[in-house]
Amino acid sequence: EIAALIGPGLAKVALAGKIDGKLVDIRTVVEKDSAIHIITDKSPEANEVIRHSAAHIMAEAIQKLWPEVKITIGPVIENGFFYDLDSPRNFVPEDLAKIELEMKKIADSDQEIKREMWSVDKAIQTFTKMGERFKVEIIQDLVKKDGIKEVSIFHQGNWFDLCRGPHVPRTSFLKAFKLMSIAGAYWRGDEKNPMLQRIYGTAFASKKDLDQYLLQLEESKKRDHRKLGKELNLFMFHPWAPASPFFLPHGAILYNELLKYIREEYQVHGYEEVITPQVFDVELFKCSGHYDNYRDNMYFTTPADEKADASDLKGSSLKAMNCPGHALIFGNTKHSYRDLPKRLADFGRLHRYERAGVVHGLARVRTFSQDDAHIFCTVEQIQGEIENFMTMLNGIYKTFGFNDYKVYFSTRPEKRIGDDSVWDKAEGALSAALDKLKLPFTVNAGDGAFYGPKLDIMVTDAIGRAWQLGTLQCDFNMANRFNLEYTAEDNKGHKPVVLHRAILGSLERFLAVLIEHCAGVFPLWLSPVQAVIINISENQMGLAKELHESMMAAGLRTELDIRNEKLGFKIREAQLKKVPYMVILGDKELSSRTLSIRLKSGKEIKDVAINDFVKALSEEVKTRAPKGSYE
Secondary structure, rough: OOHHHHHHHHHHOOOEEEEEOOEEEOOOOOOOOOOEEEEEOOOOOOOHHHHHHHHHHHHHHHHOOOOOOOOOOOOOOOEEEEEEEEEEOOHHHHHHHHHHHHHHHHOOOOEEEEEEEEEEHHHHHHHHOOOOOHHHHHHHHHEEEEEEEEEEEEEEEEEEEOOOOOOEEEHOOOOEEEEEEEEEEEEOOOOOEEEEEEEEEEOOOOEEEEEEEEHHHHHHHOOHHHHHHHOOOEEEEEOOOOOOEOOHHHHHHHHHHHHHHHHHHHHHHOOOOOOOOEEOOOOHHHOOOOHHHHHHHEEEOOOOOOOOOOOOOOEEEEEEOHHHHHHHHHOOOOHHHHOOOEEEEOEEEOOOOOOOOOOEEOOEOOOOEEEEEEEEEOOHHHHHHHHHHHHHHHHHHHOOOOOOOOEEEEEOOOOOOHHOOOOOOOHHHHHHHHHHOOOOOOEEEOOOOOOOOEEEEEEEEEOOEHHHHHHEEEEOOHHHOOOEEOOOOOEEEEEEEEEEEHHHHHHHHHHHHHHHHHOOOOOOOOOOOOOEEEEEOOHHHHHHHHHHHHHHHHHOOEEEEOOOHHHHHHHHHHOOOOEEEEEEOHHHHHHOOEEEEEEEEOOOOEEEEEEHHHHHHHHHOOOOOOOOOOO
């Protein structure tokens, strides 16, 4: 009705609404003065509502085709939705096309989607009679947890389901959906519960958006860092070291070049690198708060000649984060306000217990390093440190071709340490710095670290996907927990603020993102092999070896391919390895002592002087140029 008051056209396209920021069904009654937003297919929230309804239509389609199937939950997830199903039938990929066809029939039938409120007793009786035991369990849990007396039920035609909503007004609003895959899932994620079958799907406001997403998925498969990592011999995994990567020689070059680059930036921006132990007494992490808030993700160990108290996990822990060790370093020396800010950087190896279900190539591993640093500073220095951080971040991201990123400001979470007054101070300082620097940001309420609010930096890659890389976290609690102080101008002891920051984040995860961003085609300075020298016949072997030695002496990573193979075969191999430059040597080049250069794109440059070529590549490496000298 409110949409109709604004305009009849808006009422026709309204999908849902927002009341004081909360997404609601379009037929929700507005009971008091509120901020109202009408959600259409152009709104950022549109896909969430559309996908929620698509999940219901999928469930109805499945039960029409196979009435014996019982349904559980069907939530919206990032980029799609799923439904968990209790089914005697084992679904196969071929079934997805049948379900999609039935979904289209339901969508085309233009059924109204209506919301009803049922008493708990009615809902339990109805779902019990239908044999939907999982629905009954959900309702009983809601009664036990929240003391509810009613539940909302959404109808589309004769089919209905327990659901909070919101949903689109009619099934005909669903115009673009696609079922993606089938998987197994334990009920409520607990392996003690029954195994269910899960069907994933996605839906968009328009077919154009859906087609674009499917195209992006195809491109993502080609760029998958696990596939490219194997093809380019960058890294491997082994079951004897689960979720822990082995970097092969070419991958180690990538890794070390990243470290070298970040170390150079540390010199420019005033960081001091430290090295801290791998194993600490558990008491350290009790002091820092990680034991109470993070221990499920930590590895604990006890020396062979001691027995640990299993109830308290006394003993030692592998380092899962660097901040407590850096607090010990800061506390080891007396500091004046003149010493601040103190910026401590650490590439120490970290170990975290990630569950088997979430590990994913290099993107989620159990052992990794970060470009991690902790800045000990005064409240007045926070703004300057954020500015320094953003300047450094801008330069580094630009080097890798990440020119588009967004800043998110995450505020206090429900599970946290420290008084609210401390959090007020931390959030206020971070917010004031952002405002003063005129940095646009989005607030993520409740998503801060347990010890302080934070900024998260989301970059967009070459095919439009968002990745969280950089972070800066404002911590007013660590100094209190470790009794850290500096002597201020008033000659009294004051607590420093601690800024936890990273730009690349986990180097392993960053490499996963970078490999997919550039599809394995690295800039010259990062390329494990920067040039391959290829002879056409034995006549050019001498020149090939001479050039190889000259380029290696100049610090360039080159390979010599003087195998007795056809030229086309050698070029093809170099292209598959994504080598930036191929130097082709034939009799013409031998007599003129010039080079024929072939780029991986296939472009050829003739009659290049040897010295000019070596100089151009050396300069390209030195400046970390994003584009090649001959492109």
